[in-house]
Amino acid sequence: MRTLTVVALALLVGAGACPNTTSTPPTPPPEVGRLIAVTRAGSVDVEIDSSLAPLAVAATVKVQGARVAGAAQAGSAAADRDLFKQKAFNEEDMRFAISDSRALRIQRSGVLVSIPVDGTPTNVEVTDITAASEDGSEVILKGFNGAPEARQ
């Protein structure tokens, strides 16, 4: 059948162009979504918008123009997930990681973490993101760098 398929392709191509079907470069991790920052009253919320529900996410959040006022909390997309740790580098930055020892995945959309702030941030960066799916393979969530949109 393989031979026959090649014959058919040649006939279909007609002019002689041959599709390159032999190159197999390393496959990068798939990009499945993004993390964005928004502001709500008294907080900067990092929200997830993903086509895949990850099992683990880690990221660093840098807040400019406002002061991180306390410990972050897991949001609705990660409620009840029992592996949630954070480190506040200084009054502008914090790094967090979220997962669940019971293999309950993080939801595809919603608030991932909510960071209490004093003031109105002028810019938020969400960087150094790593994420993994339920089978332990890496997936890509895009980061964020800009003025966060204000939401109710």
Added chain:
Amino acid sequence: MSRARFSAIFLAVLLHAPLARAEVILQWFETPYAEIEARMPEVALAGYSALWLPPPTKGADGVADVGFALFDRFDLGDRDQRGTVRTRYGTLAELQSMVRTAHRYGIRVYFDTVMNHNSNPSRVEFQGGPATPPNMLEYPGMTPLDFHVWPANPTGTPGEYNARRPSEFGGGTINVRPWQDNCPANTICEDDFIAAVAIADIPAEQLPPGGANHPALQGYTHLIRAPRMNFGGLAGQNWCAPQDRGNGCAYELLNASLLGLIDIANEQLADSSGPTSGDGTNLVTGTPLISYVRSADRPETYPSSSPTAEDSRQYLIRWIKWLSETTDADGFRLDAIRHTPESFFGEDYPGDPVAFDKVIQDSFDERRGYSDGNDDDLDGDAAIFGESFTGDIYGELNSYRRTGMRLLNFPLFFRLKGVFYSGADSGDGDMGQLSYPHGGQTGPLEEFGGLGRWDGVSFIQSHDECPPGTPVRNVPNCIPGENPQDDLAQAFITMRPGDSVVYFDGNNFTESTFVRAGRVDALGDFQDAIVKIVRATEDGARGGMFNRYVDDDAYVFERIVDGYGAAALVVLHDNIKPDGRVDGEGIAKFGGFDPRPLIVTSFPPGTVLMDLTGNAPVGSEVLTVLDPAVVSQGEKDNAYAAHTNANGGNTFVPPDHGLIYFGVRNGPVGNYLIYAPAGVSPQLEIVVGGSAAPSENVTTSQGKVTHVGANVPASQYARYQVPPSFTVRVPVTSTVGAVAGLTVDSAVPAGLSPLSATPEGAADGMGTMSTSGNAFEAQLSGLTAGEHLVKVRVVSDVAGAASRLVTLRALVRVEGVVNVDAGVRNDAAVDDDAGGQQTPDASVRDAGQRDAAIPDGNVVLPDGGTPPDSGAPADSGPAGDQDNDGVDDATDNCATEPNEDQTDFDGDGVGNVCDLCPATQGANLVDEDGCPQLPPDVRQELDELVEMVVGIRPENQALDQDLDGDLDAVDIARAVVRAQDRR
């Protein structure tokens, strides 16, 4: 209409099964009978024709037992045993009510059936269960000699025996040391669950004549369980097909225990290759098959309520007849068939009077009032399909197929594991392999790398297996709904000839690898991709299967009904990689370059086709088949060349064929299309007094859906409110050459005469609808109050035009008073139907209730999202009952959410509404969320790893799971998966 007459007609229609039309079976596990019954309208509206449910018998682990560790085969949830009256799924009364409701909606019910092993009290089926040896004296209705046991003497070393080896394993004695890791020669060490019983302790009535002096036992003091043997075989002897037995090849499973369960000794092989036996006596060992009265306390389980002596085979035959009658099942899936010889199942084995399959069929015929001379033509037959994890098509599967059962198509399942990987040009990634052997309706057993199309029941995932796209097999769950190419694979197996399965777990996810997670959208929750495939299958999967285009990434085929023409055109395309083979609009390319191929079709030129999947890109939703005369010669040449390639070099093209252009989306979502002739309204019109009847949207119960997010909406379906008399209408483009049949709850309503001799017999037995302009109509009257399913099938056969078959359904609620304007149901009028059956309303929550119960994605939970460890209190409420559900907090299994009924499906002490893992199995200890607890040291290691990832603990590179030098989320995820595997 009287109830009796209604039922009689119902049976006649229900049993009608047109030849060669496949059914899609919904395998539905992990769900209580009451919930299944409540969702039965959804099953019917989705177009499923049958349910495959778990074993209904009481399991050794009580309510935690999925059912495969069978304890008492005569306990269907009506005896207080193993700590519970109900089984995992409910009581016998709930089972019977569910089956009645299924039948009312025209749904057949198949139960999983364990006929060859028992378990007591071991929980070896479940991870984490104790490896307790079964006590061979405590099996209801059975004795040790009913099992595969070997006479043995203790050697003096605890747990070690010298056992008499059966002659089929070479005879003599063999040393059994289950405790030893490094196994010496001529010794069995594999089995961890060996159990011994002293012959002196066995009641005399359970021993053969002569008791311990019987030749089979003489000189031995104990019986030990036949050791569990590796699938690789015993002492270098591998599993072999039945026809090879006796030729130096052992059959390790027929005489051995299964995963700690114990096989029942029902072998009765009558050919010369096995342990040949005459009726009632094993001729190799000389041991009579023990015969005694087994269920003296349950005379109602015997024919004529008269207990009689039976050997184990007769016992199983009586049981399956009783089970058939008590459940009113329409068939059975047979578990682990190769633990039982084929002679047990089939007829015509000399010296063997039992035939398990035939008993099932005879009971089915008797209950349905059916006279059926052919139990294997899929017409008026019970469904019987067996499970065997093997690709041995010629040997093992063929021998079991000959007994009258069909087989779960494991050979095809294994093949599909590697077919849908995109981008590959050869080997496993070659989807063109599906096209073998280039057409035909039925074929030899090896067809498609699996069973013959009608010999197998196809599936892509099950309670045991993840779907083909799953990259890692042993993940805790199968990443429901996110496996690449799941939909594509499902579309293939359902649209090819033969029956197929969609696997559903009710969205009651478990954290165990058994039972695995199913399709979250099997009933239309979250998305309707699967439902559309099932509906398309019901109407379009008819007749033979013929290739139209084949390459490594694409397969296009047609279903064609002999004498009627094409029924459906199916397009599958698996190239989802962004490797330059996709155009800028997300349209997949055929052959790597052509986003809009031209192919040959058997649909006549001028036929208007519509895509039934909803996946067609803009411009391809509705297509008109082209006359070849209007297509350029160059394009035609390419199309014919592709067709020749798809058919193994055969240049034949169908007479009066057409040509068609189409496009298909780049995957992994929506990369398949199913086209069928247009011309029938996509939904029924329910008319009251000249106006459209009001309808309400019923929001479904959708399980816990923990893994896909509780903020994702469940599906809804429309339910029309009607008085006892109303009109059903189906607009069509033309009624010429067409007929339409109608049933209500699978019966012909009063006033309509049954159809006969309809095209393909597809509407035979349904009530005749009249024509009214370009529509079919039927006036219905006298319907009883309650919910009813209206089903209409339009079929047409016009010379020169495409044949057409469309099935439509609508759910109506007949009420005494209907508020036409408001479109709101009159609750005061709601009542059960005349038959007193449970209506879904008691269990199906409406949209308002669902919103209250499940927070949406932007709602911060009462504890503010604080991790559970912080122990933040929930809302305050009245002292002692904070959720005001009438259950005191001290005894409330979910004190923070109202749950008056205290439903706790998995019996872990955490009520369903609080349970993040509502179907936990076999766990001795669960956390406050109802999930199995990890060992403290494992949990601590995970905590420390997460702390390392965020930088509050120095890194320990020993925890670098992927060896990339960094500790990050990937390492966390992999550590979690490993921890779950170790649990």
